[in-house]
Amino acid sequence: MIDLKFTVNGKKVQLRVPGAKRLLDILREDLGFLSVKEGCSKGECGVCSVIFNGRVINACLMLACQADGSEITTLEGLSKNGKMDLLQEAFVETGAIQCGFCTPGLVVASRALLNKNPDPTEEDIRDGLSGNLCRCTGYTKIVAAVKAAIEKESNTRRGDS
Amino acid sequence: MNLNLLHGVVGQSVPRVDAEAKVLGKGIFIADLFFPRMLYARVIRSSEPHAKITHIHLETARLVPGVPAILTAEDIPGRNEIHVVFNDQPFLAPGRVKYVGEPIAVLAAESPEIAEEAAEKITIEYEVLPPLLDPLEARWHPDIHLFGKDNIYRHLKVRKGNIEDGFARSDVTIENEYRTPCQEHAYLEPQGMVAVPRPNGLMDVYGSMQCPFYVQEGVATVLGLPLSRVRIIQTATGGAFGGKEDVPTLVGVQAAILAQKTGRPVKLIYSRDEDIISTSKRHPGIIRYKSGAKRDGTLQAIEVEYILDSGAYATLSPVVLWRGTVHAGGPYRIPHVKVDSYAVATHKVPAGAFRGFGSPQILFAAESQMDELARALGMDPCKIREKNLLRLNDETITGQKLTFSVGNLEAFQKTVETSGYLKKRNQKKETPGPIKKGFGLSSVYYGVGLGAGGIHLARAGAYVQILADASVQFAVGTTEMGQGMATVLTQIVADELGLPFDAVTILETDTSRVPDAGPTVASRATTMSGNALKDACGKLQESLFRAAGDLLQISKESIQIKEGWAVDSGKPGHRMTLKEVIAECFKRRENMAAAGFYRSPEVSWDDETGRGNAYITFAYATNAAEVEVDTETGVIRVLKITAAHDVGKAINPQLVTGQIEGGIVQGMGYTLTEEIVTKNGSVQNPNFSTYIIPTIKEAPEIDPLIVEAPFPNGPNGAKGFAEQPLMGIAPAIANAVYDAIGIRIKELPLTPERVWAALREKEGRDKRSSH
Numbered sequence: 001m002i003d004l005k006f007t008v009n010g011k012k013v014q015l016r017v018p019g020a021k022r023l024l025d026i027l028r029e030d031l032g033f034l035s036v037k038e039g040c041s042k043g044e045c046g047v048c049s050v051i052f053n054g055r056v057i058n059a060c061l062m063l064a065c066q067a068d069g070s071e072i073t074t075l076e077g078l079s080k081n082g083k084m085d086l087l088q089e090a091f092v093e094t095g096a097i098q099c100g101f102c103t104p105g106l107v108v109a110s111r112a113l114l115n116k117n118p119d120p121t122e123e124d125i126r127d128g129l130s131g132n133l134c135r136c137t138g139y140t141k142i143v144a145a146v147k148a149a150i151e152k153e154s155n156t157r158r159g160d161s
Numbered sequence: 162m163n164l165n166l167l168h169g170v171v172g173q174s175v176p177r178v179d180a181e182a183k184v185l186g187k188g189i190f191i192a193d194l195f196f197p198r199m200l201y202a203r204v205i206r207s208s209e210p211h212a213k214i215t216h217i218h219l220e221t222a223r224l225v226p227g228v229p230a231i232l233t234a235e236d237i238p239g240r241n242e243i244h245v246v247f248n249d250q251p252f253l254a255p256g257r258v259k260y261v262g263e264p265i266a267v268l269a270a271e272s273p274e275i276a277e278e279a280a281e282k283i284t285i286e287y288e289v290l291p292p293l294l295d296p297l298e299a300r301w302h303p304d305i306h307l308f309g310k311d312n313i314y315r316h317l318k319v320r321k322g323n324i325e326d327g328f329a330r331s332d333v334t335i336e337n338e339y340r341t342p343c344q345e346h347a348y349l350e351p352q353g354m355v356a357v358p359r360p361n362g363l364m365d366v367y368g369s370m371q372c373p374f375y376v377q378e379g380v381a382t383v384l385g386l387p388l389s390r391v392r393i394i395q396t397a398t399g400g401a402f403g404g405k406e407d408v409p410t411l412v413g414v415q416a417a418i419l420a421q422k423t424g425r426p427v428k429l430i431y432s433r434d435e436d437i438i439s440t441s442k443r444h445p446g447i448i449r450y451k452s453g454a455k456r457d458g459t460l461q462a463i464e465v466e467y468i469l470d471s472g473a474y475a476t477l478s479p480v481v482l483w484r485g486t487v488h489a490g491g492p493y494r495i496p497h498v499k500v501d502s503y504a505v506a507t508h509k510v511p512a513g514a515f516r517g518f519g520s521p522q523i524l525f526a527a528e529s530q531m532d533e534l535a536r537a538l539g540m541d542p543c544k545i546r547e548k549n550l551l552r553l554n555d556e557t558i559t560g561q562k563l564t565f566s567v568g569n570l571e572a573f574q575k576t577v578e579t580s581g582y583l584k585k586r587n588q589k590k591e592t593p594g595p596i597k598k599g600f601g602l603s604s605v606y607y608g609v610g611l612g613a614g615g616i617h618l619a620r621a622g623a624y625v626q627i628l629a630d631a632s633v634q635f636a637v638g639t640t641e642m643g644q645g646m647a648t649v650l651t652q653i654v655a656d657e658l659g660l661p662f663d664a665v666t667i668l669e670t671d672t673s674r675v676p677d678a679g680p681t682v683a684s685r686a687t688t689m690s691g692n693a694l695k696d697a698c699g700k701l702q703e704s705l706f707r708a709a710g711d712l713l714q715i716s717k718e719s720i721q722i723k724e725g726w727a728v729d730s731g732k733p734g735h736r737m738t739l740k741e742v743i744a745e746c747f748k749r750r751e752n753m754a755a756a757g758f759y760r761s762p763e764v765s766w767d768d769e770t771g772r773g774n775a776y777i778t779f780a781y782a783t784n785a786a787e788v789e790v791d792t793e794t795g796v797i798r799v800l801k802i803t804a805a806h807d808v809g810k811a812i813n814p815q816l817v818t819g820q821i822e823g824g825i826v827q828g829m830g831y832t833l834t835e836e837i838v839t840k841n842g843s844v845q846n847p848n849f850s851t852y853i854i855p856t857i858k859e860a861p862e863i864d865p866l867i868v869e870a871p872f873p874n875g876p877n878g879a880k881g882f883a884e885q886p887l888m889g890i891a892p893a894i895a896n897a898v899y900d901a902i903g904i905r906i907k908e909l910p911l912t913p914e915r916v917w918a919a920l921r922e923k924e925g926r927d928k929r930s931s932h
């Protein structure tokens with residue numbers, strides 16, 4: 001058992017868990033962040049994507065002991081006060097969701113991408129999301145959703161200034 | 162059509178009704194369900210493809226604390242039988258195993274870790290028997306019998322005209338053998354179920370599935386319960402593609418039998434490798450295809466032998482084979498036809514339903530043949546297709562006359578024109594360097610619904626109720642698995658009742674809410690449940706029109722309802738809200754709940770003559786693929802696919818294009834990389850680093866096009882089609898590869914190794930012939 005302290009979606013948490021417990025299980029079972037999915041348990045599908053200290057990781061591959069002191073964002077952390085992230089809005093509007101099992105991971109990975117690079121090329125988008133499989137959509141509308149979100153974000157920035 | 166209804170939301174790309182829950186990551190999937198005192202299940206499986214079980218050692222596993230139940234075939238209270246088409250499949254292996262991964266025992270434990278520990282302590286002794294792993298060897302095998310005396314689950318035929326005459330009249334004949342691989346569904350959400358025992362011997366089972374009524378039958382049979390005590394509730398289903406048609410029955414019973422034994426809720430979620438090793442896949446196919454045509458390109462005859470490697474139990478193979486057989490000719494007029502097809506038993510994991518259901522294999526052959534014929538005749542592949550495409554009042558190979566809704570030619574023309582196929586092909590220049598470009602076509606059609614192969618299931622029930630606040634709840638027995646059914650049906654109900662889209666709510670699919678609606682397969686949900694809902698809504702409209710007529714003091718015939726209003730059609734300003742009309746209905750104590758039912762039109766099939774009116778209607782499509790082949794590495798890059806689909810009516814165009822795009826990329830995976838590899842019957846690549854599905858990097862540009870040739874028996878003219886986008890992708894790409902490098906590869910997938918080897922072989926041939 002180890003004592004674990006980290007920040008999830010802006011809130012500090014403190015837990016006592018087996019050191020070999022996967023971050024995925026901690027997030028889902030101990031903390032109830034059910035947006036974090038399990039699809040392969042081997043780092044191959046991306047449905048367990050979370051933002052970990054600013055970059056996307058697969059929560060199925062990370063152990064509790066590695067998470068100590070980190071800052072983690074799950075999909076639940078993207079919508080603020082019941083308002084969706086612009087990416088979430090764009091995924092809904094462009095029809096980028098079918099079964100929805102890949103959706104949390106893809107939205108999270110897209111968020112990390114846009115945080116780093118607010119104006120990516122299509123190739124940057126495809127590179128940034130290449131760790132997230134989707135078996136339903138054929139990806140066309142996912143690329144369209146990210147592009148639509150970029151557009152929305154640049155409009156808000158313009159609107160703000 | 163009812164003239165009292167003006168259409169509002171049908172035909173519009175409204176966002177999915179389930180989009181918000183999904184994009185917010187709500188816990189709607191089976192793994193997200195937790196119940197107090199819940200146990201965790203594990204399945205113990207065969208490591209042998211064919212063996213007698215001589216002993217199962219459970220003693221050490223029983224000593225592990227926290228394992229309240231371990232069950233084998235001997236502990237089954239009901240019948241040890243999973244019925245799909247036949248009754249040959251046991252729930253737990255009774256003394257003999259026939260494939261690697263076959264369930265032998267199930268256990269439930271206090272935690273997943275304890276379950277795993279106990280499972281590892283179970284050892285099984287086998288007397289290993291020789292397996293049959295090759296369908297050509299298994300068919301008619303003299304000594305080893307998996308099924309019947311010949312190891313054939315079903316033999317089917319199609320006969321039309323006179324095959325000898327047909328080839329005698331042909332100026333060219335082309336004969337080839339094609340092979341297609343075993344494809345894994347790779348839905349991202351693995352199989353999973355939670356069974357919850359209820360007082361009075363009732364059993365609720367929640368889970369990821371396409372066919373709740375199949376699960377209900379399985380649970381009742383194996384647990385020895387009447388159907389009336391078993392209730393199945395579908396949770397959000399994270400992809401299915403046919404892989405959650407019959408398999409969830411097994412998963413559901415595995416959880417339910419442990420729940421029955423322990424009296425506690427039991428959760429069972431498959432791991433990815435367990436899922437890939439033990440669940441159904443697309444049948445590998447061997448297709449021997451001979452085609453004949455006249456000098457002007459008119460098709461004369463096809464003679465086809467079609468063999469599906471079906472695995473250790475029949476499951477859905479007899480009907481998969483039937484669909485493939487009926488589709489053998491592609492969407493063309495062919496006067497002389499002889500098709501013989503066989504679903505053959507082998508000691509491998511049973512193959513089952515997968516988007517296209519036995520047709521992608523045979524269409525790969527059929528559409529490769531079309532290009533080969535064109536080449537032999539010196540015609541453009543485009544011209545030979547155009548010449549032979551089925552048109553209104555033509556007959557299919559099974560003798561079905563197409564008297565309505567034939568958008569075949571229109572889909573073809575739309576794809577050819579929009580893709581710029583002819584121009585691109587004609588302007589194509591021999592490029593220097595290793596990268597060669599190519600363009601290829603394929604045309605396909607898809608029999609909508611179960612057809613004559615499953616007519617006994619071709620009905621659906623529905624339930625609709627209008628509530629006092631003018632909102633609506635409805636339920637159907639078909640399921641949402643990502644394809645968009647819930648949204649499309651909500652659109653239909655909204656328009657039928659003249660209420661706004663967001664006033665209508667679809668309830669989860671639950672076997673206790675509606676009568677058996679059959680399976681959600683064969684692209685049938687929109688037509689079947691859509692029509693059942695129309696039936697229910699029609700009954701409610703009666704009350705609405707009567708009340709509105711009285712309130713507006715006009716005859717009920719002149720009422721129109723739309724988006725929340727009842728309007729006098731003669732005087733549009735004369736109107737009132739449907740809220741008021743509905744309040745009046747409640748005041749009158751009208752019954753504002755209605756059950757609906759729909760039975761599909763008759764279809765027919767005769768096994769003896771190999772003829773029949775196989776399907777209620779067909780969807781049609783043409784694909785154009787643009788590829789690049791790297792002749793140094795053998796790597797194929799698909800640049801663009803243009804695909805026009807005749808869907809009857811696009812109730813939600815955004816969902817239609819989503820199905821086209823998704824099917825295309827899944828079809829591209831089938832063509833280029835996907836192949837389940839087995840060694841002595843055991844799957845060698847049960848994960849996503851060895852079984853390669855397309856990522857966002859390989860996904861091509863897609864131009865999805867919609868054609869609408871309305872289906873008179875479809876809701877608002879719609880016909881099902883969502884399997885079709887996958888079906889013609891392999892031949893379109895293979896034809897484009899031929900165009901690029903002049904090599905016909907007759908075996909899928911078109912891996913770099915295979916392409917590279919073919920290129921080197923051709924180089925050798927070219928060199929020899931130039932000397």
Ligand code: FES
Nearest residue numbers: 039041043046060
């Ligand atoms: S579950 Fe973590 S990458 Fe697949």
Ligand code: FES
Nearest residue numbers: 099102134135136
């Ligand atoms: S929407 Fe189903 S996997 Fe992406």
